[in-house]
């Protein structure tokens with residue numbers, strides 16, 4: 065009895081020793097895997113500002129599919145939920161994690177100096193994408209890539225000018241409300257300025273500028289109250305597609321029609337982005353009259369910047385993306401701005417089908 069008990073105890077001790085040893089070695093393995101991951105891959109911390117719109121979803125998708133392990137990257141993705149404080153926390157975490165690059169899509173322009181200085185002190189290059197940062201020292205970031213937001217606004221305003229001229233609508237009969245984007249975001253600042261300057265120059269009645277925070281829900285809410293406040297709105301300038309979706313819902317629920325025939329009581333909706341399918345189909349249906357494109361496919365662009373930096377070259381400080389303007393109406397076929405000609409793309413189903421976003 066005693067002998068067999070001793071054998072059992074020895075057996076149990078052996079099993080314990082083996083399992084403890086096993087767990088030590090798997091812990092070591094885990095550490096090794098972590099180390100190999102950061103050695104083998106380029107680690108990118110991306111602070112995305114939120115998930116407020118279709119444009120943003122397409123942009124997130126583009127970034128995620130550029131920075132894959134197959135492409136040699138480890139992407140750490142953080143959604144800031146439209147709050148700058150969340151983005152600042154994300155950047156500080158990236159610094160602690162000693163990532164190789166920080167990519168920032170900033171919610172608004174100001175307020176980045178301190179945290180970008182911290183990244184610079186840690187020797188981590190920062191690439192700004194989409195909206196810009198307004199910092200006192202532009203060596204706080206390596207470079208920026210995104211859209212020319214004021215140009216988008218100017219193109220839209222020029223389209224409206226040509227359209228109303230051709231349709232013989234008096235400037236003072238153009239009663240506009242602007243549903244703005246997130247206040248302080250480059251996309252809002254540029255698009256608002258493009259319209260406001262043109263309204264002053266042309267003598268249009270720009271009745272209100274109210275933020276819709278780039279969301280469908282806010283766009284609808286704002287449009288509902290604007291319709292109660294003004295009974296003569298004939299142009300709604302929405303600073304993105306999702307606000308336009310919300311505004312169109314509000315207009316239809318109020319028993320009115322959106323469309324290009326403002327001389328006959330329709331309310332003309334103008335918008336930015338042009339993410340398929342909804343936004344573009346609305347143009348074909350004449351629910352939205354004109355869209356200034358804003359291209360969200362920045363993943364490959366940021367990847368090319370990182371590749372250039374890895375190869376030791378210096379990328380352009382600012383890279384602007386070329387963009388189009390779309391309408392189903394053939395009244396305006398081209399625009400001239402500051403001596404440059406832009407063709408208006410007259411939208412068809414084929415064009416929509418060929419687009420990648």
Ligand code: GYE
Nearest residue numbers: 116117119251278304358
């Ligand atoms: O137009 C809008 C999004 O910053 C360009 O942000 C971006 C804008 C885009 O919410 O849909």
